[in-house]
Amino acid sequence: MTRYLRTPRAAVYAGVFLGLLLLPHFVDAYHLTLVETGLSLAIMALGLNLLLRYTGVLSFGIGAYFASGAYAVGLLYMYLPQYFSFELSMLAALAASAAVSALFGFVCVRHTRIFFSILTLALSMLLFAVLEKAYYYTGGSDGIRVPIPTFFGYQFEGMRRFAFLSGPYYYVVLLVFSAATLLMLAIVNSPFGKALQATRDNELRAEMIGVRVKRFRWYAFVIAGTFSGLSGGVWSFVNGHITPEICSWVFSGEVVYMVLLGGFMIFEGPIVGALLFTYLRLYAVAWTEYWMLIVGATLVILVLLLPGGVTGGLYRLIERLTPKARPKAGASV
Amino acid sequence: MLEVKDLFKSFGRFLVIQGVSFAINQNEVVALLGPNGAGKTTLVNLISGHLFPDQGRILLGGRDITHAPPYERIKRGIARNFQLTQLFPELSVLDNVRNCIFSVRGQLSRFFKPASSYQEATAQALEVLEVFNLAQYQNELGAGLSEGDKKILDTAMAFALQPDFLLLDEPTSGVATAEKFKVMDTIIAAIGARGTATLIIEHDMDIVSDYAQRVMVLAEGRILANGAPKEVMQDQAVQETLFGVSEPNAARC
Numbered sequence: 001m002t003r004y005l006r007t008p009r010a011a012v013y014a015g016v017f018l019g020l021l022l023l024p025h026f027v028d029a030y031h032l033t034l035v036e037t038g039l040s041l042a043i044m045a046l047g048l049n050l051l052l053r054y055t056g057v058l059s060f061g062i063g064a065y066f067a068s069g070a071y072a073v074g075l076l077y078m079y080l081p082q083y084f085s086f087e088l089s090m091l092a093a094l095a096a097s098a099a100v101s102a103l104f105g106f107v108c109v110r111h112t113r114i115f116f117s118i119l120t121l122a123l124s125m126l127l128f129a130v131l132e133k134a135y136y137y138t139g140g141s142d143g144i145r146v147p148i149p150t151f152f153g154y155q156f157e158g159m160r161r162f163a164f165l166s167g168p169y170y171y172v173v174l175l176v177f178s179a180a181t182l183l184m185l186a187i188v189n190s191p192f193g194k195a196l197q198a199t200r201d202n203e204l205r206a207e208m209i210g211v212r213v214k215r216f217r218w219y220a221f222v223i224a225g226t227f228s229g230l231s232g233g234v235w236s237f238v239n240g241h242i243t244p245e246i247c248s249w250v251f252s253g254e255v256v257y258m259v260l261l262g263g264f265m266i267f268e269g270p271i272v273g274a275l276l277f278t279y280l281r282l283y284a285v286a287w288t289e290y291w292m293l294i295v296g297a298t299l300v301i302l303v304l305l306l307p308g309g310v311t312g313g314l315y316r317l318i319e320r321l322t323p324k325a326r327p328k329a330g331a332s333v
Numbered sequence: 334m335l336e337v338k339d340l341f342k343s344f345g346r347f348l349v350i351q352g353v354s355f356a357i358n359q360n361e362v363v364a365l366l367g368p369n370g371a372g373k374t375t376l377v378n379l380i381s382g383h384l385f386p387d388q389g390r391i392l393l394g395g396r397d398i399t400h401a402p403p404y405e406r407i408k409r410g411i412a413r414n415f416q417l418t419q420l421f422p423e424l425s426v427l428d429n430v431r432n433c434i435f436s437v438r439g440q441l442s443r444f445f446k447p448a449s450s451y452q453e454a455t456a457q458a459l460e461v462l463e464v465f466n467l468a469q470y471q472n473e474l475g476a477g478l479s480e481g482d483k484k485i486l487d488t489a490m491a492f493a494l495q496p497d498f499l500l501l502d503e504p505t506s507g508v509a510t511a512e513k514f515k516v517m518d519t520i521i522a523a524i525g526a527r528g529t530a531t532l533i534i535e536h537d538m539d540i541v542s543d544y545a546q547r548v549m550v551l552a553e554g555r556i557l558a559n560g561a562p563k564e565v566m567q568d569q570a571v572q573e574t575l576f577g578v579s580e581p582n583a584a585r586c
Contacts, residue, residue, distance in 0.1 A: 190444035191435040201421035210407040210436035
């Protein structure tokens with residue numbers, strides 16, 4: 001990890017972190033909660049991109065693990081309110097999403113390409129049906145309310161929800177997001193990450209250098225699922241209410257959109273995509289009831305004009321302006 | 334080192350390997366010859382674990398590896414290259430080889446520390462690249478190499494697995510004619526230093542005669558001849574199979 005601290009990228013990261021840390025002093029509470037939403041979704045987008053960019057498989061069911069994390073928090077509050085705290089909620093979210101992704105992943109990683117994508121979609125819709133139909137246990141389509149939790153025994157008594165979100169919880173989200181980003185950066189650059197990229201590039205050759213391809217793909221699936229669960233857990237407090245929609249394929253499609261919008265070829269792309277998408281959807285919804293048309297049109301424009309997404313386009317522009325700063329092979333991770 | 338006993342493999346109704354048996358000793362370089370469709374690559378795939386036989390046994394160092402998956406065989410010391418180059422095109426040349434080193438060192442599933450911080454593994458990978466004259470391309474993407482260099486990298490990756498038994502499927506195809514012998518000299522020197530047993534599929538008779546200590550000829554899934562290069566190449570049935578002629582002088586070695 002210390003190696004990253006010597007690279008220019010680390011300086012940019014430190015600058016961005018500092019900017020985000022000081023953000024409450026420059027933007028109003030409303031925008032702060034939007035950034036908070038974007039940052040919590042970015043954790044899931046990073047997880048999805050571990051599958052898409054580094055493992056070479058596209059999941060259309062990432063919402064299932066996001067929902068597993070969020071519902072773990074909701075169900076903890078519903079059935080064990082005496083244990084309802086942020087730290088136990090996060091543990092529950094991580095455990096639930098890891099378990100669900102381990103189970104679903106066991107089925108999905110035996111396939112690649114369209115078969116993998118359809119399986120992930122089908123399994124997420126299976127969980128969606130369970131969450132919606134098991135009304136007595138999950139609240140059905142009404143969902144579950146998620147109140148302000150305690151933090152290591154500390155209670156935010158009398159604090160209004162909006163003040164909590166735009167105050168202390170922003171720093172919690174920022175902390176979890178930063179830790180998750182650094183962890184994912186370490187994973188994709190590690191020998192494990194390189195082995196995943198090997199399976200993406202050439203499954204046959206990866207197998208013939210000793211990579212247990214399906215097992216490694218399963219590990220990646222579980223890591224991506226657990227990141228999504230963490231994201232769902234953190235987000236559930238931001239949203240304050242969870243419904244089965246977060247498990248539907250439409251929501252999973254939105255996460256794919258985030259990753260494409262930001263640029264899946266660049267490590268930071270999904271983060272930028274999650275933040276941009278949060279704003280894009282909000283303004284599109286506020287502007288017109290046909291907001292999905294705007295989101296769809298943006299996707300078409302992206303695919304045609306900016307296949308590398310916003311960050312890909314930005315990096316290309318920087319490369320053109322500073323030809324000597326062109327990154328070396330493998331630096332795009 | 335390697336023993337193949339009465340191996341059979343069929344694809345549907347087609348019997349591709351029919352009762353093949355042979356042994357290769359440590360430090361021995363054996364060439365496998367045969368016309369197209371003789372079953373050479375299938376045999377290599379059976380030994381490397383890419384395919385599994387219908388019948389028969391494969392032993393490496395006395396241990397049965399017939400049904401062992403590829404990763405298990407690699408652990409036990411088998412490595413191969415490919416007739417059609419198989420690299421990791423979007424990884425750097427260094428990462429292509431370093432992944433093999435991580436595999437040998439049992440470090441493939443490590444995460445947290447960046448791959449580049451594994452100094453010993455990196456040094457070993459660079460050493461392999463030096464041996465195969467690819468060190469200057471270490472930061473290039475695999476896809477960015479010339480066809481000849483890709484082929485050499487493919488072989489370097491097999492060598493980086495530090496095998497006791499190496500399968501080389503046409504290691505010089507695609508390499509410039511002037512470079513072929515240089516590449517073979519490099520390979521033979523490297524495997525000689527390790528005492529690696531090697532099975533080479535090669536169509537270039539000059540290479541076969543210069544580097545192989547023994548020649549096996551495969552035809553229609555059966556071993557037609559197995560012996561010293563000169564003796565085998567004098568065999569009339571071998572000449573008919575390989576060159577379609579029966580005159581002893583037709584052979585180029």
